[in-house]
Amino acid sequence: MIALVLSLVLAQGYAPLRQGQDPLDSVREQRVQAVGKKLRCAVCQGVSIADSPASMARAQLDKVRELVAEGKNDQEIFDYFVERYGEWALMEPKKSGITLGLWLAPVLVLVLGVLLIISSTKKPAAPVAAATEEPADDYLAKVRADLEK
Amino acid sequence: MNLSNLGYGLVLLGLLCAAFAAIVGITTGMMRKESALPLVQKAIYGFAASMLGANLVMVYALLSHDFSVKYVAQVGSLSTPTIFTIVSLWSALEGSILFWGAIMGAYIFAFAWTYRKEHGRYMQLSLGVMAAVATFFAFLIAGPANPWTHIANPLADGPGPNPLLQNHVLMIIHPPMLYLGYVGMTIPFGIAAGALLRGELGDAWLVPLRKWTLVPWIFLSVGIILGSWWAYAVLGWGGYWAWDPVENASFMPWLTATAFMHSTMVLEKKKSLKLWTIALALASFILTIVGTFMTRSGVFNSVHSFTQSDIGPTFLVFIGVLLVFSTLLLAVRGHMLVAESQLGSIVSREGSILLNNLVFAAITFVVLLGTLYPLITEGLLHKKITVGEPYFNQMALPLSLATLFLMGVGPMLPWGVADPKVIQRQAIIPGAVGLLVAGVCFAFGFRGWMPLTVFGLSGFVVVVTLRELFLPAQQRMTEQKEKMFTAIFVSASRARRRFGGYVVHLGIVAIMVAVAASSAYKIHNTGTLKLGESMKIGEYSVRFDGLDRGKEPHREWIAAKLTLTSPGGEETVHHGSSAPRMNFYERSNDPIGSPSVTEMIVRDVYVSLLSYDVKANTASFNMWIFPMVGWIWYAIPLLVLGTLIALWPQRKQKPVPATAPVAEVVPGAP
Amino acid sequence: MKRVVAVTAALSIIGFIIYVMAAGFGTDPHEVPFMMKNKPAPNFIIKRLDKEGQINLADYKGKPVVLNFWATWCQPCKVEQPVLDWAAQTYGDKAVFIGIVFEDTEQNTRSFLQQNGAVYAQVFDPRSTVAVDYAVSGVPETYFINRQGIIVKKYIYPFQSPAQFTEQIQEILE
Structure with a gap:
């Protein structure tokens, strides 16, 4: 019975498309679009409110416009949406708390990788003769000869 | 005998052949009885033939609109054009897995046939492993994703395939390309696992391993690019890549396969990096299975997902088995994979390839981590988070540089x-x-x-x-x-x-x-235009010439007629099919926009319809100029x-x- | 020894990944988290559609409020309409019922109400601004607001029986 989970997108029928508010002046409108890119649309599938054609996304972008027009800074706008939808609303995860791992782990992997590579290659300073294309190795030569058969 | 029974019978035959080839291939291979090879080959041919047969039966059922077959009843429709009826073979979950089986059959057959005169020592085990993978897919088709169920009292017509599939011609080529890429990774997996099982890690396996990775690699490359082109030309949000879980799923095996292609060079020249190279070959395959799981399990939130199904758990078990099998295999045979020569300095060809591999591994890690992280926080802390485009872009930028x-x-x-x-x-x-x-x-x-x-x-x-x-x-x-x-x-x-x-x-x-x-350097503008009004986008100007609407059997649409004026004053009229429009499909939940894209070598002018008001005769647009974006797709011929x-x-x-x-x-x- | 450590580490990572993905099975990837629980209900002053005048939510301070977001094009909304009408008649003296139409046109809504009548107050949210304030993530959604003006919970499914509604409303009646 409760399996009838319905949301805007799953419900039968369409919301009539509604026009958003007119854009603000170009400087502020750029901010609206940039902030909109970083907020997740509440009724779509993982798309930002700046990218979604859904009518609810227009409404959310209008809200961003309204907050920008009120002179709110980016952080205050993000806070408005986080207050309502949690961190789920942020397309770009915070660089703190549980999502800090997302930002740090790749750096850690890179550092470990570089250390591993440095330890497995020769020091550039080491005096070595120029490497030969084919290592002179009896065993290898035999394997090669075997394979040629 | 009805088509359901015929098709299901063929699938069962395929399952039998694959299971037989897997068991005989692996056991005799381990016992080193090379005389059993012809038997394995025959079973493989049998698998390929029955899978191909089953697909032909399904295509026939679709074309003859036999609604007593469950899958036909699910995706077929009398009003669908013939080409899309054929395409609907892979438009829904069950059919796509059946189609997967045919590609699997073709690949394994091609491999077995190419090396039919080859010595049995690698072949038996490799074919056995590939057959084991084939067994899993045949089992899926026969059980959890069975498309053949017979419907006793069929309806006279069906709903037709997913509308998104019918929206653009690219959708006809893009999925098969991706499948050819995904399924093809089975072959390198089989070769690598076969060599590891045999425990003879000379050079003989290396050449086929490389070539048979390159084949799925190019299909994957083309499939990914075509997919992004499709998203760009159809979805109307002005992008081609959104780091969506399903896009990520296709990207990860591509990354590891690319890394593999480079590390084989070090392996050949320096007899080093063996363990890593083999691990990459195994990982590329496993990532394709993980990708399939992401698309089909209903666990990930994505535009591309198939509807929720119960094959998820089966897939997850398979992923677990593959991962554990691969890890243990590498652990047991790892000592045979030690480097035979010392690598040169970091400022050398091998040094640069090592760094290349590190970067590719890091990108793969970022993509995997970003895709799984919401599941991790939800599973462990019941906290829902989003990892979206900005994260992936920021991480991928320095790595791509x-x-x-x-x-x-x-x-x-x-x-x-x-x-x-x-x-x-x-x-x-x-x-x-x-x-x-x-x-x-x-x-x-x-x-x-x-x-x-x-x-x-x-x-x-x-x-x-x-x-x-x-x-x-x-x-x-x-x-x-x-x-x-x-x-x-x-x-x-x-x-x-x-x-x-x-x-x-x-x-x-x-x-x-x-x-x-x-x-x-993209330029964006958005706004609402009244009839006859114009809007500037960069040096171009777009005039709104009124709304147009129409009805086709499978959809209704509303289009905004436009005239585009170039900086030189040249006017192009977009009134017909090239006008940006909004499509309303009976089976779709969201209207699907089709933008108007004017493609030029140096830039695209991209206009998408956001909303409209019929009474006031106004329309809102999102428009962009994207410099050089077409070069992404024009690069396909070079790659091929x-x-x-x-x-x-x-x-x-x-x-x-x-x-x-x-x-x-x-x-x-x- | 080193190999044992490596294999154990690899296997535990594998186990972890499998566990995390398996944990995803029960969940709905489309579910949107709801953070407005236990927060003050955002105020709104908007036009009524069932009769002349406006509704100011602040006027109902001290009374429990049932706020139902719906739209005329939404089929499940029609399914739950009889239940809500029954509820408004049954609990009308204890709680305030407000229907709020969003993602729709005023004309559609007016003709719909003319045809079907309105048992309780109906208002219209032309730009869905109230819906955004309330963090609505689908339709229909019903918010339960207590006497202190705090959102106690929201119900994101259509009500299919009076019993379902009765169960949900109890908390704000106390």
């Missing part, structure tokens, strides 16, 4: 230890050209460190690559007095992989330049050409023909 840099530096460096003076001498011209490119771009008013770095590095890479491509030919021309084309052809055919690889590099550079230019050159079989002891077979192949390339 690193690959671009390495693409230029790597080919310049010799194997072993480099002489700093030689490197300096070699780097002067490409380095100067790189700086010049960046400088010229700056002089022409392009700003921003990211795009300028990309352009500069690209100039550097192109010069290095062209030099590598044509220096041998030039030498032939002076030393052997050959004509230019002969010299190019002879030098290319003497080192096909090298030559092919560099051609692919050029394609990748084109893609990177296109991505950088189109994201850094390079891959074909690399794959072209090396003729032994025969004079090189005067005509170029490679050139003839290009038009028919996938």
